[in-house]
Amino acid sequence: MHTCCIIGDIHGCYTSLVHLLNQIPTKVDTYIFLGDYIDRGPASQEVINRILEFKLEHPHVITLLGNHEYMLKNFLSGRDDGIFLQAGGKQTLASYGVSPDISPAEFKKSLPVKHYAFFYDLPLLWEDTHAFYVHAGLQPGVHSSRQTRNWCLWVRQQFIHNDYDFGKPVVFGHTVFTRPLIQKNKIGIDTGAVYGQSLTALLLPDMEFISVPGETDHPYPHR
Numbered sequence: 001m002h003t004c005c006i007i008g009d010i011h012g013c014y015t016s017l018v019h020l021l022n023q024i025p026t027k028v029d030t031y032i033f034l035g036d037y038i039d040r041g042p043a044s045q046e047v048i049n050r051i052l053e054f055k056l057e058h059p060h061v062i063t064l065l066g067n068h069e070y071m072l073k074n075f076l077s078g079r080d081d082g083i084f085l086q087a088g089g090k091q092t093l094a095s096y097g098v099s100p101d102i103s104p105a106e107f108k109k110s111l112p113v114k115h116y117a118f119f120y121d122l123p124l125l126w127e128d129t130h131a132f133y134v135h136a137g138l139q140p141g142v143h144s145s146r147q148t149r150n151w152c153l154w155v156r157q158q159f160i161h162n163d164y165d166f167g168k169p170v171v172f173g174h175t176v177f178t179r180p181l182i183q184k185n186k187i188g189i190d191t192g193a194v195y196g197q198s199l200t201a202l203l204l205p206d207m208e209f210i211s212v213p214g215e216t217d218h219p220y221p222h223r
Contacts, residue, residue, distance in 0.1 A: 004130055004204040006032045009066065009173040011194035012041025012091060017050060019212040020199050028203070031058060032126060034173035034189070035066020035135035035153075039088030041194045041216060045095040048115050065122035066135045067153040067174065073119060076108045124152040130204045131187070132166060136174035140164030160186070171202060180209055 005028045010017050037051060038044035055061045068087065075084035085093075090100045098107060108116070125134040127144060137159030138144070139151040151159070156175050165185055173190035180200060181188035193199035193214035200211045 004028070004030045004032060004128065006034060006133060006171050006189060006202045006204070008034055008189040008191060008200045008202075009036040009176075009193065010041070010047050010199060011036055011039055011068070011088070012044040012047055012095065013193040013199060013215045014041075014043035014046040014050065016193050016199040016212050016215050017047055020201055020210065021050075021054065023210050023212065024201055025203070028058075030060040030062065030128070032062045032133050032171075033064060034133065034171070035064045035122070036068045036173060036190075037063075037066065038072060038092045039068040039084075040091055041088075042091060043095055044092040045115070048118060052114055052118060062126050062133070063118070063122055064126060064133060064135055065124055065153065069119055069122055070149070070153055076104050076111075076119075078104050080104070124149060127168075129168075131168050132170045134170060134172050137172050137186075138166060138170050140166075160188070171204075182207075 005024055033051065037047050051063060071084040071087060074080045075089060085100055093100050093102060098110060125132060125144060125147060132138060132144060134152050136153050137151060137155040138147055140162050160175060163185060170186045172186065172188055175188060176190050176192040176195060177188050178197060179191060187202060189200045189202050191198045191200040191211060194216055196216060197214050198211040199214055200209055202209055
């Protein structure tokens with residue numbers, strides 16, 4: 001039995017998500033999604049619907065916060081400064097059937113209640129006996145209980161090029177690789193589904209990877 005299944009950045013690629021879930025073995029104890037469910041891809045609303053259904057179908061599903069969900073929350077609260085729309089939020093709004101010119105207050109009213117609750121109930125990180133799980137990375141030398149939002153959601157090179165031993169591997173998304181990054185202290189599984197590459201899941205403790213084709217081919221903007 002696979003103890004844990006971790007799924008990388010989906011970014012509105014609903015068809016890829018469905019195909020991936022269909023290929024994952026049924027005997028999995030815990031499922032962990034690493035964030036960035038929305039933006040850039042064509043079907044963010046459908047992705048959230050499927051994840052909510054998946055949570056009803058399986059008793060142990062952890063959905064972590066990604067930087068794109070954080071940008072959406074800032075947009076909804078009026079603190080966005082246009083970043084959300086520039087970083088793929090227009091595609092998210094389109095998937096909900098609303099104009100990119102909609103005000104944050106109006107979009108908040110139109111957002112399904114279950115979706116709103118979902119976006120506001122996403123933890124920064126998770127851990128079990130196998131690994132730490134986080135969207136972007138962890139700060140070396142800092143206890144998991146003291147990790148900051150900036151590191152968990154946004155860090156790239158400071159984490160990726162650091163060989164600090166966290167005591168167990170850190171499984172993360174956020175930074176796109178052509179194939180999973182496997183190092184002694186970290187495993188990166190964002191393989192660029194929304195950039196025409198693939199959507200990847202990792203099965204632990206067996207270190208088995210399952211990938212399916214992505215859906216679109218956007219240039220990688222490093223955001």
